[in-house]
Amino acid sequence: MQIVIYDSHEVRPLRSGGEAAFTAVPSAVTVGAFDGVHCGHRRIISRMVSIARERGLRSVVVTFEPHPRRVLGGELTGPLGLLTTLDEKIRLLEAESVDLLFIVRFTPEFASRTSEEFIREVLVGMIGLQSIVVGYDHGFGRGRRGGGEDLRRLGGELGFQVEVVEEVRLEGGHFSSTRIRQLLREGRVEEANAFLGSPFRLGGTVVGGDGRGRGLGFPTVNIRLTDPHKLLPRAGVYVAETEIDGRVWRAMMNVGVRPTVGREGPLSIEAHILGREGSLYGRELSFSLLHFVRDERKFPSFDALSEQLEKDKKTVELYR
Known part of the structure; x- marks a missing residue:
């Protein structure tokens, strides 16, 4: 998957490595923040990829970094909120067999552009849009005016096709990043993972602690955490897994402030990896x-804490 960043009217590779210069190529496109790359997102992306293959087009996901709500304000303002970091989003999109990930650097200047300007200048002019797939509630550009109606009007003028994917539901539940965030904040991990289509992940660098564990x-x-804006779920103990040097290890993870130790401050993340030393x-x-x-x-x-940790460990070992 080719990955580029669009910033201040310039397109450049996300990582250096001798990639070919970016050019407009006839493309099928979908556009969105895609936080979580959940099952609803994947249905839209899968349909876009299918159209690209059927018509011999390049498949392109256009997304935004940082999340638009961090620039515009709203639900994600503050330290908690993101279901996926940029690296996690990239990994999930690679699994969807997308040809190009086009990352728009979202700034106040960019936010002031109209959806029509974005469609004409970026999607058509720079990427080569010929077919676009969006969700039933899609909207982008200033005032979120870039929905199905505007797309169809411009498609007729500029020569691209528009397909709107209908709502996806799971056991009567609506797919949305907002709903998944709420489930995680309530500790309802299995439900959140069902909507995500894969387990929610927390990742970052291993740092020194106080040795209390x-x-x-x-x-x-x-x-x-790799990204301080990553959502932290409900404080508590979790069954978790991690891969180290090609092997998957079961872990007992704690998200919280460790009140027995008397620690104060923001939530921390620590994990006891069962059976691993070093x-x-x-x-x-x-x-x-x-x-x-x-x-x-x-x-x-x-x-008393140690006794409870033994019980927690047994729960973690037996979880299937």
Whole structure:
């Protein structure tokens, strides 16, 4: 998958590596923030890729970085919110067999452009739009006017086709990034993962801790998030998994403030990786969350905490 960034009217590769110069090529396109790349997103992307193959077009996903709501304000303002970091989004889109990921650097200047300007100058002029697939509730550009009606009007003028994908539901539930965020904030991990189509992930760099877990017999890795705007789920203990050097390890993860230790401050992430020994300091790890075990709480003593951790460990080992 080719990956480029569009910034200040310039297109450049996301990572250097001798990529060919970017040019307009007849393309099937879809546009969106795609936070989470959930099952609803994947249906739209899959349909776009199918059209591209049927018509001999390049398949293109156009997305935005940072998330538009971080620039415009709204639900994602503040430290919590994103279902996927940019790297996680890239990994998920690669699995959808997309030819080109076109990342728009979202700035106040860009936000002021109309949907028509964006369609004419970027989608048609720079990318080579011939067919566009969007969701039933799609809208982009200033005032989110770039919906199906505007697209069809401009498609007739500029010569591109428009397909609107109808709403996708799971057991009567509506697919949306907002709904998934709420499920995670409530600790309803399995439900969130069903909507996502893959496990929600927390990842970052292993950093030093205070060694308290080792003293209790449960050494942990402490994770500094790759993106501080990543959503943190409900505080508590989770069943998780991580891959290290090609092997998948089960882990008992805690998201919270460790009240028994008397720690104060923002939520932290630490995980006890079952059966693995050895230092992981400085490594990049990503954990898949599978199940919410219990809420974080303050214990009357470290012995009581250790006893509960043994029970939690057994829950984590037996989870299937």
